Amino acid sequence: MRLSTNATAPIGMSSTPRTAKRASEARSPLAAPPRMSDVAALAGVSKMTVSRVLAGRGVAAATRERVQRAIDQLGYVADAAAGALSSGRSAFAAVLVPSLASSNFSDTVRGLTAALEPHGLQLLIGDTDYDLEREERLVRSMLRHQPRCIALTGAQHTSATRELLVRAGVPVVEMWDLPALPIDAAVGFSNAKAAREMVRYLAGRGYRRIGFIGGASELDRRGLERLKGYRQEVKAQGMSERVVRLGDSPITMRHGAPALDALLQRWPDTDAVMCVSDMSAFGAIMQCRRRGLSVPADIAVAGFGNFEVAECCTPTITTISVDAYGIGTRTGETLLAALRENDGANGMPRRAMSTRTPARNSVKIDYTVIARESA
Amino acid sequence: MRLSTNATAPIGMSSTPRTAKRASEARSPLAAPPRMSDVAALAGVSKMTVSRVLAGRGVAAATRERVQRAIDQLGYVADAAAGALSSGRSAFAAVLVPSLASSNFSDTVRGLTAALEPHGLQLLIGDTDYDLEREERLVRSMLRHQPRCIALTGAQHTSATRELLVRAGVPVVEMWDLPALPIDAAVGFSNAKAAREMVRYLAGRGYRRIGFIGGASELDRRGLERLKGYRQEVKAQGMSERVVRLGDSPITMRHGAPALDALLQRWPDTDAVMCVSDMSAFGAIMQCRRRGLSVPADIAVAGFGNFEVAECCTPTITTISVDAYGIGTRTGETLLAALRENDGANGMPRRAMSTRTPARNSVKIDYTVIARESA
DNA sequence: TTGAAAGCGGTACCAG
DNA sequence: CTGGTACCGCTTTCAA
Numbered sequence: 001m002r003l004s005t006n007a008t009a010p011i012g013m014s015s016t017p018r019t020a021k022r023a024s025e026a027r028s029p030l031a032a033p034p035r036m037s038d039v040a041a042l043a044g045v046s047k048m049t050v051s052r053v054l055a056g057r058g059v060a061a062a063t064r065e066r067v068q069r070a071i072d073q074l075g076y077v078a079d080a081a082a083g084a085l086s087s088g089r090s091a092f093a094a095v096l097v098p099s100l101a102s103s104n105f106s107d108t109v110r111g112l113t114a115a116l117e118p119h120g121l122q123l124l125i126g127d128t129d130y131d132l133e134r135e136e137r138l139v140r141s142m143l144r145h146q147p148r149c150i151a152l153t154g155a156q157h158t159s160a161t162r163e164l165l166v167r168a169g170v171p172v173v174e175m176w177d178l179p180a181l182p183i184d185a186a187v188g189f190s191n192a193k194a195a196r197e198m199v200r201y202l203a204g205r206g207y208r209r210i211g212f213i214g215g216a217s218e219l220d221r222r223g224l225e226r227l228k229g230y231r232q233e234v235k236a237q238g239m240s241e242r243v244v245r246l247g248d249s250p251i252t253m254r255h256g257a258p259a260l261d262a263l264l265q266r267w268p269d270t271d272a273v274m275c276v277s278d279m280s281a282f283g284a285i286m287q288c289r290r291r292g293l294s295v296p297a298d299i300a301v302a303g304f305g306n307f308e309v310a311e312c313c314t315p316t317i318t319t320i321s322v323d324a325y326g327i328g329t330r331t332g333e334t335l336l337a338a339l340r341e342n343d344g345a346n347g348m349p350r351r352a353m354s355t356r357t358p359a360r361n362s363v364k365i366d367y368t369v370i371a372r373e374s375a
Numbered sequence: 376m377r378l379s380t381n382a383t384a385p386i387g388m389s390s391t392p393r394t395a396k397r398a399s400e401a402r403s404p405l406a407a408p409p410r411m412s413d414v415a416a417l418a419g420v421s422k423m424t425v426s427r428v429l430a431g432r433g434v435a436a437a438t439r440e441r442v443q444r445a446i447d448q449l450g451y452v453a454d455a456a457a458g459a460l461s462s463g464r465s466a467f468a469a470v471l472v473p474s475l476a477s478s479n480f481s482d483t484v485r486g487l488t489a490a491l492e493p494h495g496l497q498l499l500i501g502d503t504d505y506d507l508e509r510e511e512r513l514v515r516s517m518l519r520h521q522p523r524c525i526a527l528t529g530a531q532h533t534s535a536t537r538e539l540l541v542r543a544g545v546p547v548v549e550m551w552d553l554p555a556l557p558i559d560a561a562v563g564f565s566n567a568k569a570a571r572e573m574v575r576y577l578a579g580r581g582y583r584r585i586g587f588i589g590g591a592s593e594l595d596r597r598g599l600e601r602l603k604g605y606r607q608e609v610k611a612q613g614m615s616e617r618v619v620r621l622g623d624s625p626i627t628m629r630h631g632a633p634a635l636d637a638l639l640q641r642w643p644d645t646d647a648v649m650c651v652s653d654m655s656a657f658g659a660i661m662q663c664r665r666r667g668l669s670v671p672a673d674i675a676v677a678g679f680g681n682f683e684v685a686e687c688c689t690p691t692i693t694t695i696s697v698d699a700y701g702i703g704t705r706t707g708e709t710l711l712a713a714l715r716e717n718d719g720a721n722g723m724p725r726r727a728m729s730t731r732t733p734a735r736n737s738v739k740i741d742y743t744v745i746a747r748e749s750a
Numbered sequence: 751t752t753g754a755a756a757g758c759g760g761t762a763c764c765a766g
Numbered sequence: 767c768t769g770g771t772a773c774c775g776c777t778t779t780c781a782a
Binding site: 100113142145164256283313 | 450454455457476478481482485497498499500502515518519520521539542627629657658662665684686687689
Binding site: 047060088 | 757758759
């Protein structure tokens with residue numbers, strides 16, 4: 001295969017001589033694409049008028065129509081890079097999530113898209129794979145595109161990332177958590193408190209020997225917070241903790257079976273299992289079936305996240321519902337408000353939110369225990 | 376909420392006077408970010424030398440180090456828009472998938488990322504939501520960023536989309552299908568043939584009254600192809616068809632229960648169900664449990680896609696395995712090869728693949744029936 | 751309402 | 767190996 005020789009060389013280092021760019025002017029698919037000046041010439045106006053038509057500013061109706069016809073005729077598409085360079089304002093918004101494969105985060109991205117796209121912002125989406133170094137690399141690479149604003153996941157970042165983000169001087173929102181010291185603003189909830197609530201729910205149902213299964217990675221802060229909340233509440237209730245930590249994030253369905261096995265091996269009399277995610281809870285329930293255990297009669301199982309599988313599984317899975325899509329839309333709205341504020345005021349460019357409104361930049365997202373059949 | 380007054384106005388129409396851009400030169404987070412000329416001045420070289428250091432071209436080691444120090448000291452981040460404009464070459468690759476929430480497609484995106492990122496290409500990701508008009512809008516909007524290459528899903532597009540794509544003059548790959556007339560190149564498989572294979576498998580296991588459950592939408596071409604394959608093979612086997620079409624794409628777990636109910640109501644003696652997706656198959660199996668039907672003893676269920684749930688469900692789900700991640704990496708490799716070819720040759724810019732190598736631009740992706748417990 | 755000129759921040763090209 | 771200059775395609779600014 002052609003690629004094997006030089007599989008990671010940068011693409012496009014060879015080049016076309018500047019003067020040859022418009023070499024093939026013949027009307028073929030290979031002809032250089034039309035420029036704004038081409039449109040202007042065809043419509044018999046100046047570039048500026050074309051620019052104004054595109055931006056929807058004040059242009060006489062007749063002129064505007066003539067220009068629009070020329071645009072359509074040539075199939076003109078404006079060059080965003082040129083526009084961004086000239087105006088000093090890109091049309092990008094950057095988003096970073098730990099894993100696009102997790103429906104949780106893809107819902108958040110969809111929510112962000114829904115909020116930002118109508119305002120002409122194009123998302124630059126990055127998948128950090130729960131790796132802070134990778135997050136840093138992605139931030140660096142996205143910053144090259146001068147995004148108007150940035151959304152990222154969690155409160156945990158390398159110090160270089162924080163530095164980059166602050167220096168970027170654009171609104172930043174941290175999602176899915178409520179950091180003690182946000183870089184700029186946050187849209188999320190306390191994963192620890194949510195987990196405590198689940199333990200209280202289970203205790204209220206009479207379960208006293210409650211286990212927790214989660215991932216082994218120290219990088220999944222939200223998972224760790226949930227574990228922390230479990231520990232706090234178990235202690236508060238005077239119960240003893242039973243924790244199994246196993247496997248990498250993202251936690252998938254495959255996680256549940258071995259984790260359940262490990263838990264029951266160590267603490268055979270466990271009467272309820274709280275899982276770091278619905279994915280894991282589902283895997284655990286399926287494993288219960290294989291072991292001939294009935295859920296919840298023999299053992300109760302609870303999840304986190306209210307994924308679709310929690311609703312569709314038999315038994316249906318008791319879980320904590322978090323509005324992932326809403327986190328996206330709220331984040332989008334928060335960023336837009338900050339952009340307006342920066343923009344409207346004294347014209348100081350690229351100001352972060354925190355310089356203006358230090359405090360009330362945290363949006364708290366609701367969550368609720370959804371009581372279903374499994375617990 | 377502040378946004379309610381003007382929820383969809385474009386952002387950033389007010390502006391900062393050009394001359395004020397560097398108004399606050401004080402060393403604060405509000406100072407204008409450093410430019411290449413600043414780096415050059417600090418290092419005592421010309422901009423060109425800085426540019427060469429960044430590009431990793433031939434620069435004397437001592438000079439390079441000096442420049443690098445200046446870069447680090449200033450925290451300089453090159454502006455991608457300026458670079459793209461000047462060189463006539465962006466660092467973007469565009470991808471369009473029907474739904475980011477589907478693990479199938481998010482895996483493909485991950486594969487693409489893995490293939491393209493090492494070459495310095497930044498993905499522009501778009502979610503068409505199974506809507507061809509939306510796809511067209513997204514293509515138009517992405518084209519403004521002059522992507523070096525484009526990957527999109529399926530063979531079905533509006534004629535305007537095809538026109539835009541051809542005129543863009545960059546390599547284009549259609550994924551997840553093998554169109555009779557690809558725009559440029561394709562990486563996929565025949566969904567119809569794969570479905571036929573599943574019917575043959577079920578027939579081979581002795582099932583004769585095989586139903587099909589799928590979505591009602593005409594927009595999900597891959598779903599329709601699977602249905603077509605089912606119909607062809609059922610006919611070939613001398614069986615009669617039993618088809619239920621229900622609900623929108625993407626098909627989720629919620630689809631399975633009502634679809635199974637509808638199928639059994641109309642054809643109560645059905646002995647096997649083939650589902651358009653594992654999601655649906657899972658929902659159907661859970662519904663079987665609720666109805667007191669044992670799988671596969673009372674009724675067999677098969678899925679499509681080899682999603683994680685197919686492996687973790689009890690019973691495990693018989694399905695067709697498709698390497699979604701591999702579709703992404705193969706697509707990436709195909710695009711990279713085309714970029715190299717364009718680039719290396721006569722320097723004609725922005726040439727599509729098909730102008731070179733009309734035929735062998737289709738990469739066929741393997742699939743296999745995975746026999747598990749459910750059928 | 752429209753146009754002309756300047757320049758955004760880099761890279762190509764050629765000369766030294 | 768390094769620097770000077772022109773210029774990428776668009777928007778800003780200011781004048782008409």
